[in-house]
Amino acid sequence: MEEFLRVEHVTKQFAGHKALDDVSLTIPRGSVYGLLGPNGAGKTTLIRIINRITAPDSGKVFIGGKELQPEDVGRIGYLPEERGLYKNMKVGEQAIYFARLKGLSRPEAIRRLKEWFVRFGIESWWNKKVEELSKGMAQKMQFIVTVLHEPELLIFDEPFSGFDPVNANLLKEEILKLRDKGSTVIFSTHNMASVEEICDDITLINASHNILSGSVDAIRRAHGNGQYLLSFRGDVEALSTALDEHCTILANEEGETDSLKLHIGEESSVREVIGIANELVEIRSFQEMIPSMNDIFIRAVAGKL
Amino acid sequence: MGKIGIIAQREFNERVRKKSFIITTILMPLFMVAIMFIPMLMVNMKSNEVREIYVVDESGVIGDKLESTTGLKFIPSDMPLDQIKEQQLDIFGVLVLSKNIADGGGAQLYTYGTSTIDIESEIRAQVEDIIETEKLKTYNIENLAEILADVETNISLSVKQFSDDGEAKDSSSIVAIVAAYIFGFLIYMFVFLYGGMVMQGVIEEKSNKVLEVMVSSVKPFQLMMGKILGIASVALTQLLIWVVFIVVVGGGLMSLLAGDMIEAAQAMSSGMPMDMEAMGGAMMDADLAAAINTLTDPGYLFRLIGGFIVYFIGGYLLYAAMFAAVGSAVDNEKDTQNLQTPISMPLILALFVMLTAMQDPNSPLAVWCSIIPFTSPIVMVARLPYGVPAWELWTSIGVLFASFFAIVWLAGKVYRVGIFMYGKKPTFKELYKWTKYKM
Numbered sequence: 001m002e003e004f005l006r007v008e009h010v011t012k013q014f015a016g017h018k019a020l021d022d023v024s025l026t027i028p029r030g031s032v033y034g035l036l037g038p039n040g041a042g043k044t045t046l047i048r049i050i051n052r053i054t055a056p057d058s059g060k061v062f063i064g065g066k067e068l069q070p071e072d073v074g075r076i077g078y079l080p081e082e083r084g085l086y087k088n089m090k091v092g093e094q095a096i097y098f099a100r101l102k103g104l105s106r107p108e109a110i111r112r113l114k115e116w117f118v119r120f121g122i123e124s125w126w127n128k129k130v131e132e133l134s135k136g137m138a139q140k141m142q143f144i145v146t147v148l149h150e151p152e153l154l155i156f157d158e159p160f161s162g163f164d165p166v167n168a169n170l171l172k173e174e175i176l177k178l179r180d181k182g183s184t185v186i187f188s189t190h191n192m193a194s195v196e197e198i199c200d201d202i203t204l205i206n207a208s209h210n211i212l213s214g215s216v217d218a219i220r221r222a223h224g225n226g227q228y229l230l231s232f233r234g235d236v237e238a239l240s241t242a243l244d245e246h247c248t249i250l251a252n253e254e255g256e257t258d259s260l261k262l263h264i265g266e267e268s269s270v271r272e273v274i275g276i277a278n279e280l281v282e283i284r285s286f287q288e289m290i291p292s293m294n295d296i297f298i299r300a301v302a303g304k305l
Numbered sequence: 306m307g308k309i310g311i312i313a314q315r316e317f318n319e320r321v322r323k324k325s326f327i328i329t330t331i332l333m334p335l336f337m338v339a340i341m342f343i344p345m346l347m348v349n350m351k352s353n354e355v356r357e358i359y360v361v362d363e364s365g366v367i368g369d370k371l372e373s374t375t376g377l378k379f380i381p382s383d384m385p386l387d388q389i390k391e392q393q394l395d396i397f398g399v400l401v402l403s404k405n406i407a408d409g410g411g412a413q414l415y416t417y418g419t420s421t422i423d424i425e426s427e428i429r430a431q432v433e434d435i436i437e438t439e440k441l442k443t444y445n446i447e448n449l450a451e452i453l454a455d456v457e458t459n460i461s462l463s464v465k466q467f468s469d470d471g472e473a474k475d476s477s478s479i480v481a482i483v484a485a486y487i488f489g490f491l492i493y494m495f496v497f498l499y500g501g502m503v504m505q506g507v508i509e510e511k512s513n514k515v516l517e518v519m520v521s522s523v524k525p526f527q528l529m530m531g532k533i534l535g536i537a538s539v540a541l542t543q544l545l546i547w548v549v550f551i552v553v554v555g556g557g558l559m560s561l562l563a564g565d566m567i568e569a570a571q572a573m574s575s576g577m578p579m580d581m582e583a584m585g586g587a588m589m590d591a592d593l594a595a596a597i598n599t600l601t602d603p604g605y606l607f608r609l610i611g612g613f614i615v616y617f618i619g620g621y622l623l624y625a626a627m628f629a630a631v632g633s634a635v636d637n638e639k640d641t642q643n644l645q646t647p648i649s650m651p652l653i654l655a656l657f658v659m660l661t662a663m664q665d666p667n668s669p670l671a672v673w674c675s676i677i678p679f680t681s682p683i684v685m686v687a688r689l690p691y692g693v694p695a696w697e698l699w700t701s702i703g704v705l706f707a708s709f710f711a712i713v714w715l716a717g718k719v720y721r722v723g724i725f726m727y728g729k730k731p732t733f734k735e736l737y738k739w740t741k742y743k744m
Contacts (some may be wrong), residue, residue: 078521
């Protein structure tokens with residue numbers, strides 16, 4: 001896939017600590033790229049460097065193959081995690097103000113805003129003051145302002161925090177739509193469920209270092225460590241005894257259907273285990289237990305990958 | 306329109322539409338008039354209490370000649386001091402005129418409460434007058450009263466200052482002092498008022514987290530300049546409204562009340578013989594004439610008002626940049642105190658230098674402080690009514706605007722670090738370090 005943004009050996013030092021240490025990553029065009037990491041890992045610093053809010057001590061950022069220039073900021077839409085609005089300004093007027101700062105003319109800004117407001121069903125807010133809006137409402141407005149100038153690169157820092165599931169879903173769909181229209185999206189979050197749902201690729205930053213990069217599917221598969229779940233009807237005791245030589249039984253759950261959590265090591269193959277089980281019990285399902293991004297995140301941060 | 310322009314426009318629109326803008330615009334002139342005139346009224350307001358003073362006249366000459374005034378009542382007394390004291394009377398005090406009062410014996414005032422300068426000088430003046438008259442009588446001069454009336458003279462001293470082109474113009478120290486005081490004080494107030502507005506605005510944006518959203522589309526420097534210039538235009542609008550207000554109201558009053566006085570003053574300064582009766586009894590002394598002529602001289606007014614506007618803009622810009630830097634460094638207004646002190650100090654110092662400059666506008670202290678940019682907006686404006694050499698004026702303006710650019714550059718560096726710093730209260734040393742950060 002075509003490369004859109006490349007971060008090369010970026011290091012940034014603040015008084016006392018290193019926020020980023022030799023971080024490199026490549027973001028493909030037209031993908032949703034997850035930037036993960038625990039609090040204080042350096043995600044926001046990296047985003048600020050990409051936004052040219054702050055400069056790296058060393059290292060470079062390339063956009064579309066060329067080194068990032070001050071004008072390129074116009075190609076980026078950024079929704080920071082900490083975001084605010086002028087409380088006393090009216091919603092419409094304030095949205096126009098932000099849009100004009102992004103380089104849109106007033107009439108163009110109004111035209112696009114009206115379109116978005118209708119799509120989000122919030123036309124009636126236009127003349128309301130911001131202080132009358134709830135937190136979720138204000139965030140909808142901020143989302144619109146971020147994407148209004150149709151930038152090539154969108155950066156969202158924790159976009160779903162403070163949203164109810166209905167609105168979070170609305171937002172998710174809009175983000176995916178924007179990607180399908182050709183925007184590249186960087187998505188910084190702690191919410192691993194949403195990562196699995198919408199991210200194509202991720203980078204995990206921990207303690208200023210890039211510790212894990214790749215596509216979400218590949219990473220999850222690569223970290224599956226030979227665990228399987230076998231559901232069946234039949235004699236648990238007999239099956240357990242028969243399987244004992246071929247694999248390790250990690251857990252045994254009894255219910256309407258019994259299930260066993262197995263670890264199949266080097267000594268046996270999946271086919272062998274299924275063969276034995278098939279002789280003794282009625283198999284309902286057999287599946288590889290792919291770790292969730294959440295597990296991978298926790299293990300990676302704890303240094304246990 | 307550039308981004309700075311868009312930001313300045315928002316600042317302007319938001320602030321001018323606020324109710325508080327309209328209210329301050331209306332109330333400020335009233336407030337200013339009040340703080341200037343109330344102390345004057347207070348001084349003129351005498352208590353209407355009549356103070357009784359028993360007079361023990363040992364000299365036997367002066368006592369009955371003392372005249373009671375509206376506030377003082379002299380009551381001749383036959384009793385000696387000790388006896389009056391024993392009676393515990395409800396009076397203000399006892400005046401004892403000693404026997405050889407004219408030859409250095411003097412007089413003593415014994416009081417139950419605190420005496421005042423007014424009372425003392427009233428008594429002294431009356432007693433001296435009486436003694437002088439008595440002494441003159443001993444010379445036995447004929448027609449003394451007529452001679453004294455004939456000798457009595459009041460002269461008028463009109464001051465004319467040579468201007469650069471050698472023309473002699475009326476110069477009025479009174480107008481100069483009043484103008485210096487008003488203009489200097491206004492600059493002091495406005496710099497604090499509008500500079501503080503910049504600081505509050507920055508703090509508000511920072512604690513609101515609006516800045517986080519903004520910095521991805523504009524540079525911190527543009528944000529800072531936009532705010533400073535936006536509030537500057539608010540300030541100039543407000544000033545303009547006040548100037549129009551003063552010109553309309555003041556001009557109206559002038560032409561209504563003082564039309565013939567202005568004519569009289571002009572006639573007087575051009576040396577025309579005056580017919581007092583024809584002037585409708587507009588009594589005129591040289592001071593008043595000079596004051597009116599100075600005030601109606603367009604060149605003089607232009608110099609004052611032009612100077613005021615230039616120094617207001619320069620001073621405001623310089624201080625607003627510093628206020629913006631302080632605002633960016635803190636999280637809330639409570640924390641501004643220790644960072645604001647070093648900024649307020651030169652302004653307060655300038656106000657004190659202004660007071661001395663009004664006495665002696667060309668003292669080395671006044672001259673230097675009118676060139677140093679941190680004090681020049683106030684001190685130079687206070688010197689302007691007295692006339693300032695052109696080179697000093699231009700040097701001062703040049704230095705002021707040059708330092709504005711230097712300060713804005715430094716403040717911009719503090720600002721872009723400050724707006725992302727939350728939590729701890731920085732010291733001045735840390736602000737200095739921030740200016741060296743690579744961003």
